Amino acid sequence: MKLIVIGHGMVGHKFLETLFAEAKQDAHFHVTVLCEEPRPAYDRVHLSSFFSGTTADQLSLVAPGFFEQHAGQVDLKLNAQAVAVDRDAKTVTLADGAVLSYDKLVFATGSYPFVPPVPGKERDDIFVYRTIEDLEKMTECGARSKSGVVVGGGLLGLECAKALRDMHLDTHVVEFAPRLMAVQVDDLGGRVLRRKIEELGVNVHTQKNTLQIVAGESATHRMEFADGSFLEADMIVFSAGIRPRDELAKAAGLALGPRGGIAIDDACLASDPHIYAIGECASWGGQTFGLVAPGYEMARIVARALIGQEAAFAGADMSTKLKLMGVDVASIGDAHGNTPGSRSFQFTDERKQVYKKIVVSDCGKKLLGAVLIGDAAEYGSLLQMMLNDMELPESPEFLILPQLEGGARPALGVDALPASAQVCSCNAVTKGTIADAVAGGACDIGAIKSCTNAGTSCGGCVPLVTQIMKSEMAKAGMAVNNHLCEHFPYSRQELHHLIRVGGIKSFAELLHKHGTGLGCDICKPVAANILASTWNDFVLKPQHASLQDSNDYFLGNIQKDGTYSVVPRMPGGEVTPDGLIAVGAVAKKYGLYTKITGGQRVDLFGARVDQLPAIWEELIAAGFESGHAYGKSLRTVKSCVGSTWCRYGVGDSVGFAIALENRYKGLRAPHKIKFGVSGCTRECAEAQGKDVGLIATEKGWNLYVCGNGGMKPRHAELIASDLDEAAVVKLVDRFLMFYVRTADRLQRTSTWRENLEGGLDYLKQVVVDDKLGIAAELEADMQRVVDTYADEWKNAVEDPAVRQRFRSFVNTEGTDDNVVFMAERGQIRPATIEERRRTIPIAVA
16 A cells, blocks of 8 residues: 655654555555754653753654665655645656655644734744744844743743743743733733743733834834734744645645634544545544644554554644743633533632632532643643543632641542543553553653653653553552653752762753753752752853753742742841941832841842842842842751850851851752751740751850751751860761752751651761761861852852843833732732732832
8 A cells, every 4th residue: 555644743753654564464554754954853742841952853753774674564755745645646746857656644743833914024034833943043143142032822822932941032022912822821811821931031022913013123123013012032933823734635635624624523634535634734524633642643543544544633732831930821621611601619829829610510529621821740630530520529719729637638549440441541551551561561751651652742741651551660669760751760969969979060961871851840849959068169160050940040039929039148047237337228229128037137028120130239238148048058047146156155156157057058958958056945046947056055066967947847856965166067077968969859858857767866967977888978078068068149149141141121121011019018918819900009029
C-alpha cells in the first residue's frame, strides 16, 4: 500500500511511530512523508526552551535510527511542499513539479499562526511564533533589541513572552480580550494570573485593539491602539491563535468544518474514503483541537485502521496543566460552568496569589470542571475524578481549601483509580498499563516512559504517573527511590555531593554530567540553592538567574499586591540612631509601610520593582545590606540585651548575636534558618524555638539545635554545654554545613532532625565527636562561604545588566495603575478587590 503523509509535525510522526510499532512484520507499506520544513518532526510543546539553550537536535522527536530502521518503507522528503491533490488520479503534486501517487492519503498539515489584518504587520522585525526558523530570526533580532511585544495573551502568547524575557528584553503582552487565557480561565483566575505574570517582569495590556503599526520614536515600532494609547517596542511577535491548514484540502474539493478544518468522521476519514485528516488541520463534529493529545489519538486511530484494527475518535478532553513562566495554570473540563444547573466552589488567597475553582453537577456528586492558578497540586486528582465520573466527597469544597491543622483534606489516592483510568491522555496510557510496566521491572520514571510513553509529550501527567509507579512498587515489596525528579536520579544530598566533588559550577554542566532532559521547577531551584551554598556565587549571574524563584530573582519578597518588601540587615537587632533615621528617611521618601519584624528588623513594604535598586542604594549608603529575607538562607539572629544592660544577664548576647549573624549571613541552605541568643536562662530571645539557639550560663554557652516555631512548633535540643565562643562557632559551622549537605529540598532543620537516622545521638556524634571524620572539612566549607560573602543588593545595583531587570515600563516613567494603596493607622496597605470597586484610592504607586 502506497501512503502519502502531508506534514511531519508532532502528530504526523506519531502516526508513523504507531503504524510501524503495531503493523505485522509482513505488512507491506510504503510511506512518503512530505515535510515543508528543513528538519524532521520536533517538539513544539517545549519550543520556548530553544531560547534557554535547548538545541534543535534536542527538540527532535525522531528516535535515532528511526528512518534507517525503516529504510525502504519510509521516504522522508524535507523542504517538500505539496501544492495540489488530484483525488481522481490519486496524486499529490509538489512545488518542484514532482507528482506522487497514493492509495491512501493522510493530511497532517497542522495549523498556521493567525496574524490580524493590522496595517504595518509586514514591517521588518515583526515575527510569528511557530517554527525553529521563526525562533532563530527572533534570536537574531533580540540580540539588537531592548524591548519586545507579544500580541496574544493565550497559551502560546505567554510561552512566547517567556521567550522574550529569557532574551532579557523588556517584555509586554497585548491582548484584545479583558483577561489573559480567556478560553481556559475565568475572570477571577485571569486577575490572579495577570498579577503573577506581572510580578515576573512582564507588562500586561488587556482590552487593546491594535489599529496600526508604524515607525516608533524611542523604538523600532509603535503600536497604536483604538483607545488612543500606544506602545513602542523593537520587536513584535504575533501569537494570537492558530488556524487549521486546510487550503490544500479545500482546493481538492474536500468538505470543511463550519469554522475551517478538514471535516472528518469518527474514523478520521475525510469526505473522500481514501483520505484521512489528523491533528490541528482536522474538524471533528465541527470542532478543531489545538492540543497535542487529541492529535495523537487521531494518529493512532488512522494507523490502526490501516492495519485492519477498528477504532473510533470520540472527542477529546481539553484539560491542560502548564507552568507558564514558573506559574502553575490548570484548566479541567467545563471550567466556566456552562453546564445547565452546575454550581461552583471558589477559593482565593490574595496573599499567596492562589485561585482555585471547581464546578460540580447540580446534584453535587460529580466534578464537571476546575480552574487552578498559582497552585495546581490537585490537578491530577481532580482530572481523574472528572474523567472517571467518580463520586465526590460530601463536602467537595475541601478538595481545594487549604488543609487545616489536625484536619485531612479529602483526596483521591491512586489506589482508588480503576485500572482503566487514562493517566496520560497524550499517549493513551492507563493506570493498568503503568502497573503492568512496574510488574515487568520498570522501576523508575525513565523506564516507565520508555516502555509506556506516559509523560513523554506534554509532561503534565508525570506527577500522577510517579505516584502510581511508587504505589505499585510498594505493593510489590520493592524499594522506592528518593530521586529528586525525573531529570536527576539522585536525592538532594547526592546532588550536593556530585556538585561539590565534581567542582560543578552551573546547572547546564550538572545536567550534562548527571541529568537528562531540560530540568524542571523542582530541580532548577534545588540546583541553584546547592550551587550558592557550595560556591557562594552571586545568585543573579546569567548562568544562575533563570534558576531562581521569584523572590530570589528580585532579591525581595513579593507581596499580595505585586509590590516588594525591603528588609535591611540589622545584626542582632542592633541599629544606631543614624541608621534608624536613614531607614525612616527611605520609607518616607518612597511612601513605604514600615513594621518591626519578629526578628528585630525593620520591614519596608510597598516598593515597586523599579524602585528597588534606588532604595537599596540609599540603604547601602547608610551602611545597610541585604537582610536575605527573600532567600533560603540565614534570616535573623534574635537577641535580648544580655549582660550589657539586663540585671539578670550573664553573657553578652547582643555582641555574640552580631558576630554570628555577620559570620553566617548569606549562607544558602535547603530552607530558611533562624538563630536566637539569650543572655541568661530567662530566655527572652526564645532561643529554644530556633534552628540554632544559644543560652548563656555562668560557665559559657549552651547550644541548642533544630527548633522551630510556626505551624508545627518543635523545641530545640541541647547538643553541647558550657562552650566558649570559639567552640560555639566551630560546632555551628559543622552543624550548618552537615545540614546543607544532607537535608532534602525545602526541609527545615526540625524536620531534618526528625527524619535523621540515629536521632540526636547520631547528630551529636557527627557534630561534636566527629564520628565521620569530616569536621575539618565542614569547617573549611563554611569558612569558604564566609570569606566569599558579597552583598547581593550591592552586586545588583552595580551591575548594569542585572539592574536593567528592575523596570516596570520601557517607554515611560508612569506607574502601574493596578498597585493601589489605602490609608490605615497613618500608613498604607494594599487595597482589597472590594475597596478598588467602591473607594477612591489615596495613592497609586
